[in-house]
Amino acid sequence: MSAVITVHGVEFGYGSNGGSGGFAAEAGSDQELVLKGIDLEVPRGSMVCLVGPSGSGKTTLLNVMGLLEKPLRGQVIFDGHDVGRLSERELEVLRLKRLGFVFQSFFLLPTLSVVENTSYFLPSIGLSRGESKDRAEEVLSQVGLLQFRDKLPRELSGGQRQRVAIARALAKKPAVILADEPTANLDRKTSDTIVAVFQELREKQNVSFVFSTHDTHLVSYAQVVHPLENGKLAAPVKQSPNGGGAK
């Protein structure tokens, strides 16, 4: 199985004013780094989980893997591209066409309805208005939210908002989905539905997933689990080829 994302020796620190770009660790001190030499592979068509305490760097690592933050040192290979050699425009195209990102804080657009949020990126990847609407409705139905299609985000519960964020990532039919604690606001039954959607995409369409999570149920579906502590990865824990939780 080839790797869809490879991370080699990645170091990252936030700027002193909280900005991105990874130029904070001028002194080269370990303390200023949030990621301290990360090596990690995401095999194509697999589910990989990042687990670890709050503040250990899970979101930061996902942002680096999702081409949203540039490492201070080290290399990220995404889909065969050495990310450090790409222009901003090339990165944007990769993010748009190959990646779906489910953010920990969702980032839904408050003035757009559920269906408009879900279809937001689709015209940019070449779908017509009609195709975008159909695709959005298809994924909203998969996450159990079709009847909420015309609501605004503020009219939804936290778990419903989280599912809109998931639907928006799925709608692009990307090769890779990076999801930051995607089941954190969901009850067990709803979480089961979402995990089943992910699992089907992995099995039938070879989609690759990276999750950060505290959810042991979601972890049980991963082929590889990477414990992250204070910006460093411990040895990965490998599970069965279909994930420990697959029934």
Ligand SMILES: Nc1ncnc2c1ncn2[C@@H]1O[C@H](COP(=O)(O)OP(=O)(O)OP(=O)(O)O)[C@@H](O)[C@H]1O
């Ligand atoms: N924008 C930022 N500017 C400065 N420091 C940041 C920023 N985002 C995160 N950090 C710091 O980086 C470290 C890692 O944060 P990160 O959000 O990656 O952790 P996490 O493992 O995702 O935690 P959680 O489980 O709470 O989501 C923390 O010490 C945090 O305070």
Ligand SMILES: [Mg+2]
């Ligand atoms: Mg986080």
